[in-house]
Amino acid sequence: MAELTPEEFLDTVLVPEKSSDHICWNCRGLKPVLKDSKFPPADIIGWCTKIHWPHYWCVADFNVVKKCYAFEQRKKG
C-alpha cells in the first residue's frame, strides 16, 4: 500500500462540502467547509488562512478567486 503524505491523508478524512472553480482548492491556505457541517454560513466554500493572517477570511462561493498573490500550491506525493 502506498504511503500518503499528511496532506493526502487529511484529504481522505476532511471531505469538503462544496466544489467550485476557485484556485483556492489547490492552495495550502484554504480550510474548506466540511461535508455535512451545519455551522458555517451557506454561501462560503471555506476560509483562507493566509492573506489576513492571523485572522481567517471567508471565501465566498459567489466570488470566484481565479488569481491570488498569496497562492501556494498544495504539495503532492
Ligand code: SF4
Ligand atoms: S491564499 Fe489566495 S488562493 Fe490561497 S486560499 Fe487564500 S485566497 Fe485562496
